[in-house]
Amino acid sequence: APLMVSTETLAIAAGLAQASRHPLSCALVREVERRGLAPADISEATEQPGLGLSGKHRGEALRLGSRAWCGMEDAAEDRGLLEFAFRRGARPPVVFQFEDRMRSDAAATIARLKERGLDVHLLSGDREAAVRRVAEDLGIESAVWRASPQAKLAYVETLGKAGRKVLMVGDGINDAAALAAGFTSMAPSTASDIGRTAAETVFMGESILAVATAIEVSGKAQRVAKENFILAVGYNVLAVPLAMAGLVSPLVAAIAMSTSSIIVIANALRLGLGVTPLATAGKDRAETADRTETRAAA
Known part of the structure; x- marks a missing residue:
């Protein structure tokens, strides 16, 4: 059944939640701050992966996380809400429920x-x-x-x-x-x-x-690297024999070498085209x- 949680309990729970970057911890802290409350100072705050947080407030043991972590039985009905349980000493635990919309991206x-x-x-x-x-x-x-x-x-x-x-x-x-x-x-x-x-x-x-952007850019980078390799090899296969045979003057060879470098660089610059901004x-x-x-x- 819904209940009113005291501002003190909210502040203490938010103080413990500050020790974690879990999305629900962050949401709880934001909600408490939105209500104009300051999260309480918590000592010995630690996070147990997959379970939750523990700490102390004025000597009173605290736990925030799953129902099992807080010594509660699982809810009989799963309504699809995200939730955090909070236990403060020997007091009856409370459950914070979160209704989350999908991220826009x-x-x-x-x-x-x-x-x-x-x-x-x-x-x-x-x-x-x-x-x-x-x-x-x-x-x-x-x-x-x-x-x-x-x-x-x-x-x-x-x-x-x-x-x-x-x-x-x-x-x-x-x-x-x-x-x-x-x-x-x-x-x-x-x-x-x-x-x-x-x-x-x-x-x-x-x-x-x-x-998604990183995967797309990495795929383009692989393609461009292969293209540049083919361009470089193709240039050398064609130009080096001509230069060795004396059919190309040093000036023309130098210009051709610079031109090939410009082509390779220009091809690499295509990586920045068509990337969806974040x-x-x-x-x-x-x-x-x-x-x-x-x-x-x-």
Whole structure:
């Protein structure tokens, strides 16, 4: 049943949430600050991958994360809402529920990946209904819910053993092991420290269109490199014998060499053409803040 949470409880929960870059932690902190409250000072804050946060406030033990982490039974009904449970000492725990809209750039990113013939898999620690809804909205056929860090790692390793080259994209501490196990990996600059360290590539801003753009640019780079190699080899095959036979003057040979270099450089400059610009980080951050509603329930 819905209940009113005291401002003190909200401030303490937000104080603990500040120790994590998990999207729900950030949403909780934003909501508390929107209400004009200051997150409380928390000591001994630590994050347990796949479970949640723990810490102390004035000697009182705190936990924020999954229901199991806070000593609660799972909800009988899964309504597709994202949630965080919060336990403060021996007090009855509360559950913060989040209703999240899709990122504005998510559908475009998935569409561009599929256009290139890539298979997209969704791995999430969230509950089944929420993950299914996101997968259906984005047209993702392979989705795994309630995935622990170990489950994500095993999933990526299984694909790799099957001969697949896996690009793992993640931003949280729960994704670190899977990021390290992928054939290659990417994380946003806003990811957790462990996530950024585990990823091979860190992209600036928050727009996930960077994933599709990076793949498109890398494909163009491969094509251009092959074209430049063919141009260079072709020039030498034709020009060197002519120069050795004395059929080309030194001046003409020098001009031809410079011209070939200009052609190769001009061909390489084509990499910057047709690249879809990314949304600004500021715009994404505002959209992220606007699309989250926070409620507390018993």
